[in-house]
Amino acid sequence: MRVTSKGQVTIPRTIRQKLGIVPSSEVEFVVEGNTVLLRTADVAVSKGKRIVDALRGRATVRMTTDEIMALTRGEG
Numbered sequence: 001m002r003v004t005s006k007g008q009v010t011i012p013r014t015i016r017q018k019l020g021i022v023p024s025s026e027v028e029f030v031v032e033g034n035t036v037l038l039r040t041a042d043v044a045v046s047k048g049k050r051i052v053d054a055l056r057g058r059a060t061v062r063m064t065t066d067e068i069m070a071l072t073r074g075e076g
Helices: 013-019 047-055 065-073
Strands: 027-032 035-040
Antiparallel strands (some): 027 035
């Protein structure tokens, strides 16, 4: 794995999935001797919020709140 000129690396997908890391997730680096550990940060953000944040902006159907409410109520 290579470090970019900005000091960035890509976290492999399998590791992101295992740790539940999604865009905007908070992570932290811990140095232990010559080893650096990456772990999810201890923040009070629910898994549901992380999922909603990851999905935000991905919808393909544009509906107003009134249209959605009418649809869920079975109104014409």
